[in-house]
Amino acid sequence: MSGETFDLDKQQLMEREFAQMESKLPGAVYSIRQKVALTCRILFDNGHDSGLAGQITARGETSGTFLTQRLGFGFDEISAGNLLLVDEDLQVLEGDGMPNPANRFHSWVYRARSDVRCIIHTHALHTAALSMLEEPLVISHMDNCVLYDDVAFLPNWPGVPVGNEEGELIAGALGNKRALLLAHHGLLVACSSIEEACLIALAFERTARMQLLASAAGRIQPIEPVLAREAHDWILRMSRSASAFAYYARRTLKQCSDCLLE
Template sequence: MSVTTGSNDIDFDNTEELDIPRLAESRDTIEAERTHRKRQLAAAFRIFARYGFDEGIAGHITARDPEFPDRFWVNPYAVHFSRIRVSDLLLIDEEGRVIEGDRRTNKAAFWIHSSIHHARPDVVAVAHAHTIHGRAFASLDKPLDPIVQESCAFYDDHVLFDEYKGLVLEKSEGERIAVRLGDRRAAILRHHGLLTVGRSVEEAAWWFITMERACQMQLLADAAGKPRIMTEEEVTLAHRQFSNANMARHNFNLLADLVVEEEPDVLE
């Protein structure tokens, strides 16, 4: 499958990653990469707000700092997703201390995200929010089925975390989530919601959007009847195409470009 954009063809069957920055012109220095990640992170919150992924003070997305891998950038406590700017982001160290920024952080965000960042050095970003369909599906105590092509992005690549002990306020529970996640790209947290990871902010955010919609589609299909499960051949093809990091980045950037154009204060 390819998409023609001017003189270039983008091959989504090819799993090679293409690096096409949108919100930062150059990423050849640590500072440039940091700026890029922070801009994408701020844009991701605005996108989540547009999708209705906000729920009061709940929800967080993090991006690992490129210079200090034990630290990550995160949204401040009690700031609505639709209002987050680059300058609002907090840099948190491995002990949960705010290194940069002048606002409070979210304790649950620290325990979940720090545990995953520590366990998964390949992960740059982690996304978690309390969405309607994600939470509804999380009550069913089962993984997603491969019933539509987009759901196949998570085929054999997500887990069910089948514990619930309220808010994640202890290190041990964050560590259990990280262990259960293993090397997968997503988790359904029972009675809680969804969590996705990626090697970029773009990936983690797009996988989250895709997973929330996959939950919605399965809920609708299950309510209407008995959906057909895709064959192994169909699933293999769809997983290769729809789990592609390049596709995730392009899809995210379509949304991020709209945010930057319509809400330029996000980059302040």
Template sequence: MAPSAVSPTFTPSTKTLKEDLEHASGDPSLAFIQDETTSPPVFEDKYEERKFLKHRLALAFRIFARFGFAEGVAGHITIRDPVDPTSFWVNPFGMHFSLIKDEDLIRIDHKGNVVDGGKNRRLNYAAYAIHAQIHTARPDVLCAAHSHTKFGRAMCATGRTLQPLTQDSCVFYNDHILYSNFAGVVLASEEGAAIASTLGPRKAALLGNHGLLTVAPTIEACVAWFVLLESCCEVQLLADASSAGSGQKLVEIGEVEAMNTWKALGGASGGYFMGLPLFQVAEKEFGESTFLGRGLEAL
């Protein structure tokens, strides 16, 4: 199936602040100081990295459960396997997000075969159809997340992308798309490829009449962006309702200001750092604590 039209186009790297802006808010690089806290730990041993990422994935499902993103058997988060990058780890089909542990995760190759994992090796084929294509098309993507959230679904029924109404929505400014071609449950690799193609180099997609999708080079950024995208959809819908009721037009953030905000908050390091507090809370369910995602500490 042909990809849907992309809206808006992806142009963050081509924009610059106007020097004569009266209320320029400062250097975007000051939002997150670049040091070891704004990037994930690096592993020499790929098997140790696999162990670490699987645990982070289990934590990610606890976060989704905490936010109410578990909708029946729908929804999946994947991480590319560091040992065999032509495969990825995902949740077993039919297990609630709040119960998933490291040993429950299953590993899928890009042909849709379950090659490793826990006792329940059922595969949600839609997870394979979408995520295998994204991981193939985007070598930069470690993690991809999709679920059927309340406000995400409502926003995806409007046929629109987010407007730059708030500082938070600017994280997705020119960095998300609408995939409007709903053809039913995604059970064909061709449809997954079309979604990946329309997504291009961006971080998020509104899948028309379906739900939200985020991708990132770290699991922390992917989860943080998904949680934020759901919240931005809620704010957009509330603002739309307020505007319709009052007759007052919504006030959008200007192009230059929105781009400056994206530069400050929309990058991968910012997404990673934004996700760390979410994971800190989820660690408590396992009786664990880390310092900014680096090494277990005694509680």
């Protein structure tokens, strides 16, 4: 019977759609190693390339361990088979080579946040450019509301983040947020799933690009906080993240199916 939803209010309609998302949105089944490798390739394809800079990690099955890429490999060269499993002291447990020494601050974030399963740090171009202005990320568009009230800001650059002091500072600045803009540096994303972290990293760089474009044309206008939080919760659904990640994975795999090889 048609027209049965026309008397429902917005909240009822949103709950109805949430239920459908849980049962009908397509996802994809990949191992943790494959998800990390796909995330590296997806981010490379979407402007997060900066040579050998940046790290992507995901908690391992054993407490105090995480997967990461090998130092010397670009994001576009990562596969499930060349990832490293390291402990929180960055000692290699599985794989050949060494991790990026900057992974030390990942260990600090994992220690501080038991809810975090994946951390992404990149020097994406527009984010890096924005970081040079020492200004926080501004959320003022519907597409970017996944980051609304969820991005911390570290205004002081601590230098190369290979020391424990930098790790403690970055973990403290992140607090309970999902993302952090580091002045004169780049972005940090810390999420409860690899899929969510990948998508928020993509959203972060797009937001930075939009901010630079908009601010060059005029003054960015704020959006209504209640509506922004509504949009944040609407976008940030596990089923929606899984489906969006599957889309980006399909797009990337058209060019590099070898990245799934373990």
